[in-house]
Amino acid sequence: MRPRKILFVASEAHPLMKTGGLGDVAGALPAALQALHQDVRLVMPAYRAAMRRAGNIRIASLALEEDPHPVRILETTLPGSEVTVWLVDSAPHFDRNGNPYTGPDGHDWPDNPERFSVFARAVTALALDQAGLAWRPDVVHCNDWQSGLVPALLHGLPGRPATVFTIHNLAYQGIFAAEHFWRQKLPGHLWSPEGVEFYGNLSFIKGGLVYADRLNTVSPTYAREITTPEFGCNLDGLLRARADRLCGILNGADYSVWDPVHDPYLSHHYSAGNLDGKAANKAALQRETGLPVSAETPVIGLVGRLAAQKGVDLVLSALPALLSRPVQTVLLGSGDAQLEQTLKTLAEQYPDRLHVTIGFSEEFAHRIEAGADLFLMPSRYEPCGLNQIYSLRYGTLPVVRRTGGLADTVVDASDGPRRATGFVFSDPSPEALLEALSRALALYRRPRAWRRLQRNAMAQDFSWANSARNYLKLYERSLSQKPAPPEPV
Ligand code: ADP
Numbered sequence: 001m002r003p004r005k006i007l008f009v010a011s012e013a014h015p016l017m018k019t020g021g022l023g024d025v026a027g028a029l030p031a032a033l034q035a036l037h038q039d040v041r042l043v044m045p046a047y048r049a050a051m052r053r054a055g056n057i058r059i060a061s062l063a064l065e066e067d068p069h070p071v072r073i074l075e076t077t078l079p080g081s082e083v084t085v086w087l088v089d090s091a092p093h094f095d096r097n098g099n100p101y102t103g104p105d106g107h108d109w110p111d112n113p114e115r116f117s118v119f120a121r122a123v124t125a126l127a128l129d130q131a132g133l134a135w136r137p138d139v140v141h142c143n144d145w146q147s148g149l150v151p152a153l154l155h156g157l158p159g160r161p162a163t164v165f166t167i168h169n170l171a172y173q174g175i176f177a178a179e180h181f182w183r184q185k186l187p188g189h190l191w192s193p194e195g196v197e198f199y200g201n202l203s204f205i206k207g208g209l210v211y212a213d214r215l216n217t218v219s220p221t222y223a224r225e226i227t228t229p230e231f232g233c234n235l236d237g238l239l240r241a242r243a244d245r246l247c248g249i250l251n252g253a254d255y256s257v258w259d260p261v262h263d264p265y266l267s268h269h270y271s272a273g274n275l276d277g278k279a280a281n282k283a284a285l286q287r288e289t290g291l292p293v294s295a296e297t298p299v300i301g302l303v304g305r306l307a308a309q310k311g312v313d314l315v316l317s318a319l320p321a322l323l324s325r326p327v328q329t330v331l332l333g334s335g336d337a338q339l340e341q342t343l344k345t346l347a348e349q350y351p352d353r354l355h356v357t358i359g360f361s362e363e364f365a366h367r368i369e370a371g372a373d374l375f376l377m378p379s380r381y382e383p384c385g386l387n388q389i390y391s392l393r394y395g396t397l398p399v400v401r402r403t404g405g406l407a408d409t410v411v412d413a414s415d416g417p418r419r420a421t422g423f424v425f426s427d428p429s430p431e432a433l434l435e436a437l438s439r440a441l442a443l444y445r446r447p448r449a450w451r452r453l454q455r456n457a458m459a460q461d462f463s464w465a466n467s468a469r470n471y472l473k474l475y476e477r478s479l480s481q482k483p484a485p486p487e488p489v
């Protein structure tokens with residue numbers, strides 16, 4: 001395979017910007033592709049916070065769009081890597097405080113359709129080498145709805161690059177009132193139910209799902225699930241129609257960031273061969289959270305967005321039973337305001353059993369991974385999930401529901417001591433969750449059996465190199481799919 005030029009398009013990339021797993025993926029996969037000798041450029045919006053975190057920014061191109069706002073492309077390097085990043089700089093759209101998608105009030109920015117149309121237009125110019133950067137990609141790899149319009153805008157253009165669209169979460173679709181389609185002056189031929197129209201609205205994700213040469217999602221199980229009405233979010237029909245173009249590629253873990261052997265956020269490092277450091281991290285976590293320091297008491301960790309997807313309602317229903325047992329729970333998350341409040345109130349009632357931090361803290365997430373004994377992820381659906389993969393490497397046995405990427409990465413204890421890496425339950429009910437936790441807590445009382453599972457878990461290898469090789473194959477398939485450019489006359 002000859003090296004390819006790949007334009008990787010994402011709305012967040014760690015460490016410049018991260019709100020969830022997409023940030024982790026976009027912060028790691030481009031470098032993994034580069035390690036396989038590909039020529040990769042990453043493009044994302046020039047958010048104010050990202051600009052602050054980036055070193056050494058230079059102007060790469062001027063005024064891509066004349067009116068009403070000039071859009072520039074800035075160039076920097078993704079910190080901690082050698083990946084070139086292009087930042088789409090449009091001050092009215094991206095130079096503001098707060099989250100990439102929501103304002104300080106927690107609601108979506110009202111101008112999101114405009115912001116991500118401007119982004120898609122700039123990416124399209126880059127993809128066609130019309131930004132004066134003398135670089136023309138073979139493949140444009142788009143991710144989630146924020147870059148969904150790119151394959152649509154490129155579709156049908158002579159000499160266009162091949163397009164790949166990755167679904168990280170089908171539930172987030174970028175749906176807006178039809179007027180935005182016209183206000184953003186999108187090409188009229190895209191407006192139909194076979195295009196980006198979705199029951200009378202504009203759907204950004206359909207731009208990717210309908211027009212990309214190849215589609216994938218982030219685990220084989222979720223790739224099958226989304227073709228069913230239960231998980232298809234009203235797009236299962238379209239996905240079934242394109243099933244021959246759809247596959248699942250499991251996310252990887254960036255072990256240069258997530259490994260207890262060298263994790264800079266930990267007070268003590270450890271490995272499968274020497275787990276003493278894990279006990280020290282547990283004591284440190286108990287101290288940090290004000291929980292009684294006790295080596296014997298199992299600690300359950302949970303880090304994630306407080307959203308229905310993550311099964312937080314199951315956790316809440318199971319908590320009364322859990323709080324009556326000799327276990328400690330440490331939770332870090334943010335999201336739904338009502339869930340946040342309920343959790344905070346419970347934590348005040350049970351200060352010796354439950355610690356809740358509402359907010360986003362990369363450091364604390366690492367310390368929970370290292371200090372907890374068990375990691376809870378009872379998601380109702382989970383395209384891939386990264387925290388359970390990190391937990392495996394930290395010897396923090398995951399308790400997960402059998403869905404999406406969780407089903408593909410965790411092997412239940414009942415599979416025997418050779419293969420087992422955690423605890424898996426099927427039914428989305430608090431009873432099933434408690435049953436899995438009871439099995440986990442019973443095993444915790446058998447230190448030799450527990451160590452065995454920890455060793456299995458820590459030996460799992462979900463490095464990005466494997467996933468990156470699968471993406472390369474997908475790129476090749478997208479290139480063979482693309483209609484040949486017209487012959488010059
Ligand atoms: P999702 O992308 O659906 O949120 P993933 O498991 O794929 O779920 O990835 C979530 C990523 O975001 C992980 O790296 C996780 O540690 C991080 N994360 C989620 N919530 C928080 C938080 N409140 N503080 C710090 N990190 C968080």
Ligand code: GLC
Pocket residue numbers: 020021022025168169218251382383384385386405
């Ligand atoms: C999404 C999914 C999560 C996945 C992440 C990265 O946010 O919810 O399961 O791991 O994207 O692909």
